[in-house]
Amino acid sequence: ILERLDAVNLSGKVRADVLALVDGYLTYERDEPALWRTLFDFSLPGGSEIPESFSHQxxxxxxxxxxxLAPLGLSATEQATAARTLWAGLHGIISLARSSGLARSGVGSTDALARHFAVTYLAGLTAAA
Incomplete structure (x- = not known):
């Protein structure tokens, strides 16, 4: 997945850059569903440590x-929190789509929902900054 995300050339325009990363993540999940599941949809037995390769990814x-997100001028803590919120939201949308939870809701495609989430979240960050 890192290779896919590295292919995104950041322009300094937050919305465009975040949407490009969202699109890269969605494309990776579509192109490599087994690898995506291996990276993001596994669980470890209680007390097991997360493999270093997973943590690195x-x-x-x-x-x-x-x-x-850097051009928004957030503090390091706010920037880290915002990145994790975007990542978790995107992961949740994809996970629900895979389990058909979203398909039954009739609210739109996975891509449309992911992009809507990112744009709406960024609007809130921008307004708060």
Missing amino acids: IAGGLTRVEHA
Whole structure:
């Protein structure tokens, strides 16, 4: 997934950059569903440590989102929180779509919902900044 996200050239325009990362994440999930499930939809037995490779993938993805958010001028803590909120929201949308939870709701495509979430969340961040 990091290679996919690295293909996004950040322009310094937060909305465009975040949407490009969202699109890259969605494309990765569509193109590599088994790998996506391996990275994001597994659970470990209680007390097991998360593999370093998994942690690296997640941290790398979050760093890319943080870089896209940098022009907003948020504090480091706010930027980290915003990146994790976007990542978690996008993951939730994809997970629900995979389990057919969203399909039954009749509210639109996974891509449309993911983009709507990102745009709406960014509008709130911008208004608060």
